[in-house]
Amino acid sequence: MNNLFSLSFPNCNAKIIKHDGTTFTISYHELVDHILLLRQVINHPEMTQQGDVLENFIKDYCEKMARQEMKFRHQQLDLPWQIDWIWHVHRLHPLAYYNDCCKQLADGEPVDQKIQKFPTNYNKQCDAVPSNSSTNCHVNFVPSIDLVQAVLRQCDFLNKFKKHVFYSCDLKKMDTLLFLELVQNYACFMKLARQNDIIVPTFNIDLIWHTHLRYPQHYRAFSTVVCGFVVDHDDAIEANVLSDALQKTADRWKETYKSNMIQNVDTKTSKASQYVTSSRMVRAPVLNKTYNGTSSTYISNGVNIGVSSCGGGNTLSCDGGNTSSCDGGNSSSCDGGNTSSCGGGNTSSCGGGTTSSCGGGCGGGCGGD
Structure with a gap:
């Protein structure tokens, strides 16, 4: 786990096992990490509304991907939650994400999730603002999907999530x-x-x-x-x-x-x-x-x-x-x-x-x- 706070959540792994012994694991910590991100996004509606804030964070995301500043564990630990949100939405389109990474990144490999961040990391990045230093930079990572529209489509999912018990319950219990x-x-x-x-x-x-x-x-x-x-x-x-x-x-x-x-x-x-x-x-x-x-x-x-x-x-x-x-x-x-x-x-x-x-x-x- 990435920090002591994560130890307060149940350590539970659901294993999907094929008859030949092939095993895939989805952990409860992965679900918690996802839920905490959704809660953060809901608390910051500017990240689901069309405008300069959203567009600038999308630009930052693309530049970080192009410079391969999201590939390693230490880079993901310091990733602002806003960038994590844009990255999350891109990954919700697995074929497009895979092809975008393979065709446009220098090493030709998809950037994979290495960590679960948990609240201490999200709060640390709560006041992150999009960078303005990229105005004159050439962005050579261009997603094949419209990320602005993809984010806006998530509003329906987020509205449903607000009615779900996971939105407000104590995830430690x-x-x-x-x-x-x-x-x-x-x-x-x-x-x-x-x-x-x-x-x-x-x-x-x-x-x-x-x-x-x-x-x-x-x-x-x-x-x-x-x-x-x-x-x-x-x-x-x-x-x-x-x-x-x-x-x-x-x-x-x-x-x-x-x-x-x-x-x-x-x-x-x-x-x-x-x-x-x-x-x-x-x-x-x-x-x-x-x-x-x-x-x-x-x-x-x-x-x-x-x-x-x-x-x-x-x-x-x-x-x-x-x-x-x-x-x-x-x-x-x-x-x-x-x-x-x-x-x-x-x-x-x-x-x-x-x-x-x-x-x-x-x-x-x-x-x-």
Whole structure:
């Protein structure tokens, strides 16, 4: 951990384990780091409003990327939270971010997250102001997405987050089993990706998805292994398309896992009753390759989810049998309660192949890196 303050948070790791032993870990500290950044942004509305402040911090971000001043641990520790926010939004578009880094940075490698900052670091940078020294500098890192518009689109997500228990609860008292269930549902959701189709997450799933996207290389490896391709994340989708896709996703979830996707942890971690999703979608490419002997499907019992806390804890299955659910049982709030395991159905579709990626843009598309 990066500072003593981090030790006050539960030390919980959710492990996603494939049948071949391949393991991916999402830590509670990573979620905390993400949540604290969101709280900071909400407290500073100028970072989600069009204007000179936002545009100047975007310029600073691009210049730091061009000069590779964000690559190493010590550089990220000193990074103003405003720059971290711009970087976060860029990483929410994994294909664009990967291509931008590979094509424009001197070493041709994506800049990856090395640390969790936690509040002491954020507060240290609270009064950061954008630099004016870049006026005459040549910026040779130009994101392929409009970062101003990408930031503005996050307002919807932030407004929903303000209704969520994580916005105000004491993160030091988080029930680790609730965190495990959130990651389980995220993994189950990712396994629903199908060929040339759109799936829409609930807000809780999207929160974990955003957290995972903050670690580009880990996310890329996870998505390739579990889904067979790099799943893109797109927040530019029209409301009518979103609504229809959400219902189709919920139907697919129920068919696969024998449970309701929407009537899950989301309804128990919300302060308001009227929200279930944010505007996110994935479009999976058409894949003709096979994965572990299957064609066009991913066998859901190929992945388990486990949790370890302080070196121990329980292991819960995300594959289950024929009748278990992927979200069932009672879930807790931030400070206690019980939660059940995350079973699965028989199969969930995730496409085949191992190297394909999904194109970006509002409607998605297919293509390589």
